[in-house]
Amino acid sequence: MFITSFHYFRGFAILIIIAGHVHVGNSEVDFPIFTNLVSGSTALFVFISGYLFQHLQKGVFNYPLYLNKKLKYVILPYLICSTPAIINIAMTGNFHPLLGNVTTIEGSVINIFTGRHVTAYWYVPFAALLFISAPIIVKFSLLKHNMQLLILFTFSIIAIYAHRPIGGLNPFHSFIYYIPFYLFGIYAVVNRDSIEKIKKYNVIFLIITLLLAYIQIRLMGIIGSSHKDLFTFSGIDIMYLQKVSLLLFVMTSLDLIENKNVKPLSFFANISFSLYFIHGYVLILLARLSINDTLLNYGFNESGAMLIKFTLVVAISSLLSISIIKLLGKRSRYFIGS
Template sequence: MFLQSIHNYRAVAIIAIVMSHSYVYGLEDTTGIISVIKTILTGCTALFVFISGYMFHHIFYKRFEYKKFMKGKFQRIIVPYLILSTFAIILVYIIKSGFYSSSPEYSGIVFFSPEDSSLSTAIKYYLTGRMLTAYWYIPFAILLFLASPLHFKFIKLSKNTQIFTIAAFSLISVFLHRSYENINPLQMFVYYTPFYLIGIYFSLYREEINKHCTQKGVIFLSAAILLAFYQYTQGHEGSYTKNFFEYGGIDIMFFQKMFLSTGLYFILEAFVFKTKLTDIISDTSFAIFFIHPWVLTTIKRLPFLEHPESTNVPYYLVTCLVVISLSVLISIALNRILTGKIKSRYIIGY
């Protein structure tokens, strides 16, 4: 059954993700309320993970076949990742950028090393997704897909056991934090598992959970905003990151994003709407994910554009609008051009 509310949620999630990757264009050095807004936008990958968990139960559970499930993910997500990553790695190698450069900026990052051969660096790029903004998500998502039989078993558990499982993984995530530089897919897999399980849980008990959505939405979103303000008062902006076995205290962002992802769910269930623009953005969300880093890196290198060094909200908002619009237009154009044996879904996931 098609759910307009989740369709809208997907559009909101991809817009937030693009906005969180565009700070350098007018929102890099901020204070006050703008910093709080940035903390709310940062880490909205959690929204995507929540939706993925929700749809795993809603769409795939009743007809779940592991081989068929993995084949679909391979075609729509893994193949585009391999193709686009290969182009990105080649370009990075040619211009001697990133981990192919001798810049000291990259010398201290875990997993990569200045002593790596070109081939080793390429392999590490594929494993981590560090060749382009946001591409770290795919190696992590592959682990989610591979673990789908465990998610299937989670659905079979009793309700109390499911709650205990979510709580246990949440406790681990709170102290684990996100991976430093988003470089460890296994750490990201463990960290985001509670969001995926919560998504499954919300779909599984949809009728019961969807009571009093407006009130729940207001409460949960208010809690997320208050936590973002608290983070700001503590001098912290954005995600908490560290290496796997380090101790870094409690990850406040985990709680904030859990409240945000569930709060948005309730609000979008309470106020279901349908617009052509939202539907287009949602339909092309996977393609936007794959394409927007290319648009951003192109804008960054345009010689006739001078990016503001201080806060410039209008410039930032216009840039976000341009990036999303171009990503959607490129997605639709490729979808219409690439037909027959060569399908656009194998390149951009749409």
């Protein structure tokens, strides 16, 4: 069954993710609460993936068929979209400093297996671990409600202390951090009645989300996502709690737009995965055109420059997505995921 409001949520999620990657000058420091709200929003994508994984399940889980689809529509587009960046970095030797002193081949292989070469590409190596783990993950939906809650709580505690990996370089670390969001997506499908019971608290979840974004900066002095080595202690990750609260707000509020016709969100939802693959390249292009300096030199303040840059990234990425889809038709899914 097609859920219109959840479709809109996909469109909203990709816009928030892109917003988290758009920076101008000291915008992160100057607008810390906004930065905290949009940073780490890939958690929304992970939740959506888990939700759709369960929502689209029909009958007995067919693992070979599932893997085949993921290879064609996720891994293959990732490899194709990665190729220009991998070649460019290999030719220039401009590997990320976190990779250390590596040879061209070593650096290229590390980039492919970590997604370090393009903004947000770390998601696919992590997602590959989700795909591999699917036969185990699918059993989560069959557990009793209390056991599901216990697993979610346990994995969440681990994630809160694990934080995100430095530079997104460790897919296994990302898996530890994000698997609760994926399972929460499955939980939301299986336990719709439980979500229904807490809908009256949607405004409270929104207030908690805003408060956590404020607390993260005012009391803990942290702006944006927290990254660390897996086995070092850095306290709890407030960002994790904030995104859980945001998801609770979204899930308890979706009914408000179920019967609405929100064409822009539907449009972005339809091309959300291609936007994910393409927007990193658009950011690189705009950086080479010195867009930040250009906007600031034209007299825009940081907030205005951020809005214009965000609009440019979304518009250019959308135009490229639509152009490729028009050119390749259904085959575009093999190239850009949409």
